[in-house]
Amino acid sequence: MDKSINVFGEKLELCGDNPSTGYYRDDHCNTCKEDVGSHTVCIQASRAFLDYSKSKGNDLSTPMPEYNFSGLRPGDSWCLCAARWLEAEKSNMAPRVHLTRTHIKALEIIPIALLKKYAADLN
Numbered sequence: 868m869d870k871s872i873n874v875f876g877e878k879l880e881l882c883g884d885n886p887s888t889g890y891y892r893d894d895h896c897n898t899c900k901e902d903v904g905s906h907t908v909c910i911q912a913s914r915a916f917l918d919y920s921k922s923k924g925n926d927l928s929t930p931m932p933e934y935n936f937s938g939l940r941p942g943d944s945w946c947l948c949a950a951r952w953l954e955a956e957k958s959n960m961a962p963r964v965h966l967t968r969t970h971i972k973a974l975e976i977i978p979i980a981l982l983k984k985y986a987a988d989l990n
Contacts, residue, residue, distance in 0.1 A: 871895060873969055882946050888945050888946045889946045907970035908969050910964055912927070912942065923954070965986075969982065
């Protein structure tokens with residue numbers, strides 16, 4: 868596992884735990900070289916984003932009990948793939964982002980200035 872560091876170079880904070888999230892399902896947006904999707908961006912789900920994601924073949928709102936997944940609802944936090952977030956942003960459908968909970972590796976795909984535009988945790 869890569870170091871648990873956020874985009875500010877500080878300790879990576881908990882993204883969410885209901886439902887459990889992250890590549891490791893450790894509720895943090897931790898990553899490693901095996902995480903080819905780079906599940907590093909901690910989002911705040913919105914209805915518009917969940918509908919958009921479903922339309923793109925990534926249904927995050929339908930419960931899947933066989934995977935112990937209750938489905939996301941608006942307001943839930945989730946570790947999203949960095950490229951998926953960037954795709955949503957280019958379609959004007961990007962959800963808000965918790966920067967203190969977003970792994971520094973996300974910056975390999977998304978510029979910090981763009982993430983800051985969607986920050987849910989900056990004053």
